[in-house]
Amino acid sequence: MNKTATLRPILAAAALLACALLVVSDARAYCLTGVRWPDSNQAADVFYNPSGKVTSGQCISASQMDSAVTSGVTPWQAIRNAGTTSSKANSRDGRNVVGWAKLGGQTLGVTNYLSNDRFLTVPCDGNLFANLYEADVRLTTTYRWTSGGGGCPCAAGSAFYLNAVSAHEMGHVIGLCHVNNPSSLMYPSFGVCENKNKGSDESAGERALCY
């Protein structure tokens, strides 16, 4: 019997459990994508590649931009800031990388899940999740960024809170999806100059993922 056939019943059960969890979790103001990191005892490393960032015309300095990106990683228990790297985001190299890219005129950030095995599952509190191997995030170099250190709008104009966008994307990196609570970091929309931080909803989501 091949691997797919062997795992089919497990996956079917896992899908049901994960979706049931998702429905329940909506009421708890968190949402699970159905993937998670395999090791609950060790945070996944997230590296930052600062190359390519545009520093002119920003509300904050280059070092503040770097701090804002990495500050999006540190609130999450499932991941940790592993320092800088020259590895590129959206390359299958075993490293979770957040970096900068030219993403065009409308895209602020892209999160990519990279996987070469769709059938390995990870148990958590009686549920099964798909194994997450690598997640990379690319942030745009097109738009102006700010953070708590720069205010919004700044003298250069309106901007997006880099720490908030980074933290939101990292929420997806650990396996959270969108919720309906507008004040939540994982709400699917936020306004220009709107800053948000990880809160109790996201912490509950982390616990549901057994991190």
Place this chain on the structure above:
Amino acid sequence: MRPIRIVGGVSLACLLATAAMASSVLGLSIEDQARLSKLVVVGEVLGQKGQIHSANGYETAVRLRVTDVLKGRVQVGQTVVFHTRGGEVDGVISQALGEAVFQVGQKYLVFIESVDGRLHNLGLSMGVWSVAESGGRMSFTRALEDGLEVVGDAAVEHGPISLPGMASRVSLTERRPEFDHPLLRQNLEGR
């Protein structure tokens, strides 16, 4: 090579239910999307292939045979190749959350931008519309995929919008090139 739809069996089931993951895009009017685009075309997807680009990493090259031109220097019958932000190569999958999913043989309206001379669909799945044809009339509905976080205040239209209606709005932007969205004016016109 296949377009990327899922990460795993569990997440597939959840995605088919209600779950959403995210990439972040700016909420824009159709007119501003047209202003950002080099091409706005309707066409049939002839094929797609995953590849690795030196700067962009995993991506999918989509071949589109043009049937209607709303904007840009391209002829009906020509094939345009543009790129999505994820792809599959040698069994390794990179799924860009919120990216458009194309089916070979299907027609789409695509807003296509040029980034460093390479063509991409604009704003992941925000730049892609499905096509419905009935009684010789064509209309478009935004082919939004789960996983997009919309940033900003602009109302995002989803359609349906007729071909003449869409063509009229796109052509208007050639006469009025200034952006509607203040952030685009501030960030793109001044930098």
